[in-house]
Amino acid sequence: MTFSVSLEEAYFGSTRKVTLPRWQKCKRCDGSGAEPATEIRTCPACGGTGQRQHQQRTPFGTFVNVTTCTDCKGTGKRIDSPCKDCGGSGRVRKHREVEVKIPRGVDTGVRLRVAGEGGPGASGGPPGDLYLLIKVEEDPRFERHGDDLHLRKHITFPQAALGSEIEVETMEGSEKLEISQGTQNGHVIKLKGKGMPRLGRGGSGNLYIHVVVDVPNKLSEKERALIEALAEEMDVSVKSGGGFMEKLRQWLD
Ligand SMILES: [Zn+2]
């Protein structure tokens, strides 16, 4: 049974209620499969053995094939009035709500054991354990690689060139981060211990901030003129918008 959890739940841990199907002995017929106070007869097809024998003659001798009786499905009994609650099977499907503890740091592929919630044990033994296969959902903000988290953070060209203090998201809320002067596109900043908790081992992975320096694609007249002025100062050739230098001089006066 697969069980989906969000990245938050995997980070903080949680307790979730899960509805599990469970087969139980039918109360109406006490597991016999027959309506109360009706007769249960011996299966006439197999004589109550639940098996059918087929003889097969071959040149090498006579072989006996034993198969399960199809009339009674191996029970050896014939029920004329099947129980109205279970339809003759003797068991009913009940849903049961159980609490499942999701430990901090679970990842996709982890199996969570829910003690005593498996199917009925063989030959009347105690019920087995149920295993839930964890699937951690994709998160729109963070990308997870093992215990580490990765986050893309867009900054503007002036912030990258001059340095800035920005806010970044972590799993525990936003945090101030120093962008140093001259930060390049693709620069990675490591926030130690801000990744996922390590399941069953203690400690945490890291959070890596991948800096993306955005180039503006829409410029106001003034922005265009300022960037043209910068290009002129850096002595690089650019496509000129025309006439803006004049305006810039007016603005700067
Ligand atoms: Zn029944």
Ligand SMILES: [Zn+2]
């Ligand atoms: Zn039979």
